[in-house]
Amino acid sequence: MIHAFIYRDEFLVLDVESGAVHSLDELSFDIIRAIELGNDVYALPYSDTEIDEVLVEIAELRNIGQFDSPAPAPIIRNAADSPIKSMCLNIAHDCNLRCRYCFAETGEFHGGRMLMPIETAMAALDFLISHCGARHHLEVDLFGGEPLMNFEVVKQIVAYGRELERIHDKEIHFTMTTNGMALNDEISDFINREMFNLVLSLDGRRNIHDALRITANGKGSYDTIVPKMQKLIDDRGDGEHYIRGTFTANNLDFTEDVKALTELGFEQISVEPVVLPASDPLSINDTNVDKAIAEYDRLANYVIERKNAGNPINFFHFYVDLDASPCLAKRSLGCGAGVEYVAVAPNGDIFPCHQFVGNKAFLLGNVFEDELDDTLRSSFAGCNIFTKEKCAHCWAKYYCSGGCAANANNLNGSIMEPPEISCKLLKKRTEIAIGMALDRKRGA
Amino acid sequence: MKHIKNVQTPCIKNGENTGCGECQASCQSACKTSCTVANQKCIKSAK
Numbered sequence: 038m039i040h041a042f043i044y045r046d047e048f049l050v051l052d053v054e055s056g057a058v059h060s061l062d063e064l065s066f067d068i069i070r071a072i073e074l075g076n077d078v079y080a081l082p083y084s085d086t087e088i089d090e091v092l093v094e095i096a097e098l099r100n101i102g103q104f105d106s107p108a109p110a111p112i113i114r115n116a117a118d119s120p121i122k123s124m125c126l127n128i129a130h131d132c133n134l135r136c137r138y139c140f141a142e143t144g145e146f147h148g149g150r151m152l153m154p155i156e157t158a159m160a161a162l163d164f165l166i167s168h169c170g171a172r173h174h175l176e177v178d179l180f181g182g183e184p185l186m187n188f189e190v191v192k193q194i195v196a197y198g199r200e201l202e203r204i205h206d207k208e209i210h211f212t213m214t215t216n217g218m219a220l221n222d223e224i225s226d227f228i229n230r231e232m233f234n235l236v237l238s239l240d241g242r243r244n245i246h247d248a249l250r251i252t253a254n255g256k257g258s259y260d261t262i263v264p265k266m267q268k269l270i271d272d273r274g275d276g277e278h279y280i281r282g283t284f285t286a287n288n289l290d291f292t293e294d295v296k297a298l299t300e301l302g303f304e305q306i307s308v309e310p311v312v313l314p315a316s317d318p319l320s321i322n323d324t325n326v327d328k329a330i331a332e333y334d335r336l337a338n339y340v341i342e343r344k345n346a347g348n349p350i351n352f353f354h355f356y357v358d359l360d361a362s363p364c365l366a367k368r369s370l371g372c373g374a375g376v377e378y379v380a381v382a383p384n385g386d387i388f389p390c391h392q393f394v395g396n397k398a399f400l401l402g403n404v405f406e407d408e409l410d411d412t413l414r415s416s417f418a419g420c421n422i423f424t425k426e427k428c429a430h431c432w433a434k435y436y437c438s439g440g441c442a443a444n445a446n447n448l449n450g451s452i453m454e455p456p457e458i459s460c461k462l463l464k465k466r467t468e469i470a471i472g473m474a475l476d477r478k479r480g481a
Numbered sequence: 482m483k484h485i486k487n488v489q490t491p492c493i494k495n496g497e498n499t500g501c502g503e504c505q506a507s508c509q510s511a512c513k514t515s516c517t518v519a520n521q522k523c524i525k526s527a528k
Binding site: 056090103106359436466 | 482483484485486487488489490491492493494495499500502503504505506507508517518519520521522523524526
């Protein structure tokens with residue numbers, strides 16, 4: 038499989054199965070594009086001599102495994118034997134914001150507001166340790182709702198995790214996703230000391246953010262959180278973090294939101310499409326997805342302008358390191374939801390990931406019991422780029438690894454059916470990311 | 482070659498010394514709603 042595309046006026050072709058990329062002149066681009074689309078190359082407005090010349094070069098590349106390479110044998114996983122290495126702890130099913138696009142019912146997760154007791158959090162970590170096998174690196178994401186609404190348990194569970202690291206010779210990377218409302222000096226110091234990675238939710242421009250990320254009283258949260266986030270990130274130095282925004286139908290000009298974030302001093306940025314049913318007025322759907330795709334080109338130009346001006350920013354979805362990239366197993370496994378990644382509700386119930394929390398059809402078990410629903414786990418293990426019809430024939434499969442199972446289930450009613458809108462956006466971002474990676478390699 | 486220039490050699494590693502599973506779970510890095518793996522680094526390559 039191949040994919041020909043244009044990145045900022047450069048003609049490129051990706052050899053999907055090997056990851057090789059070639060730069061093309063217009064003649065070879067047209068021919069390779071015709072091959073990709075299954076069209077007759079001799080119907081193109083070039084002489085047979087010109088076309089044959091390109092076909093000879095293609096044959097040479099094919100012979101060395103860099104053009105239309107064969108697909109590898111599918112990687113089969115047995116869910117029951119798979120270690121769990123990553124856990125999302127829903128520390129609080131409560132939130133001090135009422136964001137209009139929240140997938141978690143503004144923190145309730147279909148089950149009412151509740152904070153996770155420390156006993157449940159400890160049982161969850163014990164469960165992780167007992168199911169992680171030989172994995173040395175483990176991850177625990179402190180999530181919600183808003184995890185800082187349960188800060189005492191956050192502190193206690195991190196301390197417990199450090200104890201488990203010593204006892205079991207593991208390395209636990211704690212991460213947190215927070216809206217920043219409860220940040221203060223004590224909490225910020227704790228986060229910067231203990232959190233391996235940090236995601237701060239901020240949508241960009243004040244009016245965009247405040248339209249959707251509101252308090253229980255209906256007021257915007259921007260002015261409360263921005264100074265706190267700025268101080269936290271200033272103090273964090275080189276520590277890993279992302280400012281994570283959401284774009285909706287309200288701000289299809291989201292480049293302006295990325296600009297607004299950079300003007301606040303943030304350099305690690307992830308602004309992502311909202312995931313809502315097409316009927317929702319905020320959704321990215323068939324009527325506006327082309328605008329969003331075009332906006333990615335505009336955003337790419339802005340990112341490149343910043344780099345050329347000596348003020349680079351890292352836009353999460355435009356970054357791919359081609360040489361140090363994940364292996365085939367990782368690319369086919371994806372997020373590992375339900376297999377090596379699980380989420381735990383405040384009552385100890387275990388779900389395949391944070392987005393499934395509260396959905397009883399996806400209940401895997403409970404941290405106070407040892408058993409997991411291996412039938413359900415197997416359905417997630419069997420949901421991958423080799424088994425999903427749409428993914429098996431998609432050029433971007435090794436970059437998204439089949440996409441988000443929860444989004445597929447929420448929008449299409451099956452974890453096996455990736456939503457088309459998400460796929461379109463992912464493909465555009467991937468083309469840009471590959472192009473930018475090549476620019477970096479060439480020192481451009 | 483006259484028309485086609487290689488700018489990236491094959492980079493999707495497979496087989497021996499792959500699949501150790503020590504890398505970060507992809508959905509916990511920054512995106513809690515959109516899965517992406519390729520922007521992560523192999524933990525072995527990163528060391």
